[in-house]
Amino acid sequence: MGMSIRDAPISDILLTMTNKIIKLPEEVINQIAAGEVVENPASIVKELIENSLDAGSTQIEIEIAAGGQQLIRIEDDGCGMGPEDALLCLQRHATSKIQTADDLQSLTTMGFRGEALAAIASVSCFELKTSDGTGTRIVADGGTVQTVEPCARNRGTTIEVRSLFYNIPARKKFQKSQLANTSQVTRVVESLALAHPTVSFSLTVNGRTSFAYQATTQKERIEEILGEYEHEVEAPLLVGYFASPAKAMANRTGQYVFINRRPIFSPLIARAVKEGFATRIAEHAYPPFVLFLEVAPDAVDVNVHPQKKEVRFRDEGAIFRRVQEAVLSAFTAPVTFAQPVVFTPPFSFQESFEESPRSSLSPLAEWTNRTIYQTEREPELIQKELPVVFQERALAVFGSFLLVQKEHLLVVDLKAAHARVLFDDLAHEKEASQSLLWPLEIPLLMGEESLENDLHAMGIECRILHRTLVVDALPKTLDAADFPAFLANWKEGKKRDVAAVRFCRSLKKNFSIDQAFALWKQVQACSDIHYDPLGNPIWKQVVEEDLAKLLK
Ligand code: ADP
Ligand code: MG
Numbered sequence: 001m002g003m004s005i006r007d008a009p010i011s012d013i014l015l016t017m018t019n020k021i022i023k024l025p026e027e028v029i030n031q032i033a034a035g036e037v038v039e040n041p042a043s044i045v046k047e048l049i050e051n052s053l054d055a056g057s058t059q060i061e062i063e064i065a066a067g068g069q070q071l072i073r074i075e076d077d078g079c080g081m082g083p084e085d086a087l088l089c090l091q092r093h094a095t096s097k098i099q100t101a102d103d104l105q106s107l108t109t110m111g112f113r114g115e116a117l118a119a120i121a122s123v124s125c126f127e128l129k130t131s132d133g134t135g136t137r138i139v140a141d142g143g144t145v146q147t148v149e150p151c152a153r154n155r156g157t158t159i160e161v162r163s164l165f166y167n168i169p170a171r172k173k174f175q176k177s178q179l180a181n182t183s184q185v186t187r188v189v190e191s192l193a194l195a196h197p198t199v200s201f202s203l204t205v206n207g208r209t210s211f212a213y214q215a216t217t218q219k220e221r222i223e224e225i226l227g228e229y230e231h232e233v234e235a236p237l238l239v240g241y242f243a244s245p246a247k248a249m250a251n252r253t254g255q256y257v258f259i260n261r262r263p264i265f266s267p268l269i270a271r272a273v274k275e276g277f278a279t280r281i282a283e284h285a286y287p288p289f290v291l292f293l294e295v296a297p298d299a300v301d302v303n304v305h306p307q308k309k310e311v312r313f314r315d316e317g318a319i320f321r322r323v324q325e326a327v328l329s330a331f332t333a334p335v336t337f338a339q340p341v342v343f344t345p346p347f348s349f350q351e352s353f354e355e356s357p358r359s360s361l362s363p364l365a366e367w368t369n370r371t372i373y374q375t376e377r378e379p380e381l382i383q384k385e386l387p388v389v390f391q392e393r394a395l396a397v398f399g400s401f402l403l404v405q406k407e408h409l410l411v412v413d414l415k416a417a418h419a420r421v422l423f424d425d426l427a428h429e430k431e432a433s434q435s436l437l438w439p440l441e442i443p444l445l446m447g448e449e450s451l452e453n454d455l456h457a458m459g460i461e462c463r464i465l466h467r468t469l470v471v472d473a474l475p476k477t478l479d480a481a482d483f484p485a486f487l488a489n490w491k492e493g494k495k496r497d498v499a500a501v502r503f504c505r506s507l508k509k510n511f512s513i514d515q516a517f518a519l520w521k522q523v524q525a526c527s528d529i530h531y532d533p534l535g536n537p538i539w540k541q542v543v544e545e546d547l548a549k550l551l552k
């Protein structure tokens with residue numbers, strides 16, 4: 001095959017330039033376009049899977065070898081193509097998905113440019129087998145069709161791309177390692193599988209199956225790919241699944257954003273999510289999540305990026321707020337418990353219905369006002385009708401853990417609870433301060449005089465006198481005796497969240513049951529009752545398996 005102009009020596013190009021203007025041959029145009037649409041194996045896999053999805057497939061099998069450079073093979077059971085379309089689809093701007101420019105405003109398919117197949121075929125040895133009832137096989141090398149013949153195939157399409165970039169040595173040289181390509185391809189397949197749970201997907205790498213996902217529900221597909229998530233939110237035009245902040249990672253690989261089921265990369269949305277996590281998470285921690293946004297086709301421009309990876313929103317502020325609020329609400333939503341604890345009354349009750357006066361009280365109040373007496377008759381039947389009045393109470397303290405009975409049995413990590421309360425306290429200037437009877441005096445090192453303002457901002461009243469920090473008032477949750485330890489923690493990174501957590505973890509504190517319970521009550525009035533400021537859970541519900549594990 002001929003070289004692309006990118007590979008031509010400069011002298012050839014200069015020579016060409018002195019000649020008359022010519023119209024470039026079709027294959028050259030395709031190769032140039034291929035630079036944008038198909039820059040690597042992952043982008044090819046993405047285009048081909050999107051085509052399979054657009055074709056209504058329910059099962060898509062993907063295979064790659066040597067990171068995709070040697071082989072990319074996609075097989076689907078979609079609508080397939082008849083012989084004429086099979087030939088046409090390899091031509092640039094051949095698409096069945098839009099007909100007029102107006103259609104661009106209301107795209108519902110993933111493809112629309114009609115560029116991918118032409119581009120992919122122009123830079124590889126390409127084979128297409130497709131059938132809409134009539135099977136056709138087409139072979140092309142570097143974009144030139146070599147063979148067109150009938151073939152036997154069930155309805156659907158198989159595309160094989162071999163020797164990728166063989167005719168563009170410069171591009172081939174700049175390809176990443178096999179390993180890097182394989183992981184990019186895997187990410188693409190996983191993203192599309194996340195967005196299309198009702199389609200089964202399998203990926204084979206170098207002859208070995210890396211995964212096979214059967215058609216299932218959205219939630220199960222997410223758990224299959226990413227593991228368990230703890231929080232879920234459904235708002236208008238938005239569905240999100242978030243892992244607990246404690247599962248945060250050092251980079252964004254666990255984060256998936258979809259606009260109208262199309263995987264996208266969006267720093268804007270990633271930032272909105274981060275802000276939604278607010279003080280539940282450290283600064284450089286990235287919690288795994290899957291976020292699906294629905295946006296009216298005319299409120300988003302997917303046309304800005306040839307690979308349709310980046311999008312532009314008409315109203316960025318609105319999208320930002322929508323996401324941020326939704327994430328926030330995922331954490332403030334009422335806690336739902338996995339499995340209710342059944343409280344059996346110590347003895348059976350029967351209500352005396354005849355005697356109870358009909359009143360305007362709520363059924364619960366009415367019930368508690370009624371006379372109750374013990375009986376031996378029909379206990380099951382009566383128990384079912386009894387409303388259970390839950391009363392929260394502390395059961396026991398074990399070191400830094402508190403057992404509480406709420407509607408359920410909970411274990412509270414008192415250190416995490418303390419850190420949350422302290423952190424929230426430090427967020428308010430002055431108001432929360434309590435004056436000390438005797439001012440605390442802490443010697444300062446050279447250059448530490450500037451600490452004063454930072455401490456003020458945390459509601460710590462202090463002055464500096466002769467290189468000594470004199471503290472007059474502290475937030476309620478910070479004991480004067482512990483303050484030097486807190487200060488030492490804080491000075492290390494000057495981060496409120498890190499300091500609060502480290503400090504509380506380092507305290508050797510013996511909580512009495514009353515203190516512990518009071519702390520738990522305080523937590524419930526905090527900005528977040530689930531997590532400490534670094535995302536560690538504050539409490540967990542005790543379930544049957546936990547107890548079983550204890551006794552094994
Ligand atoms: P686009 O997806 O933007 O239309 P492509 O170059 O990716 O452009 O595909 C060109 C056309 O080939 C599509 O519009 C579609 O009609 C057809 N096609 C491609 N892949 C498949 C497939 N797997 N099953 C059925 N038809 C397909
Ligand atoms: Mg396409």
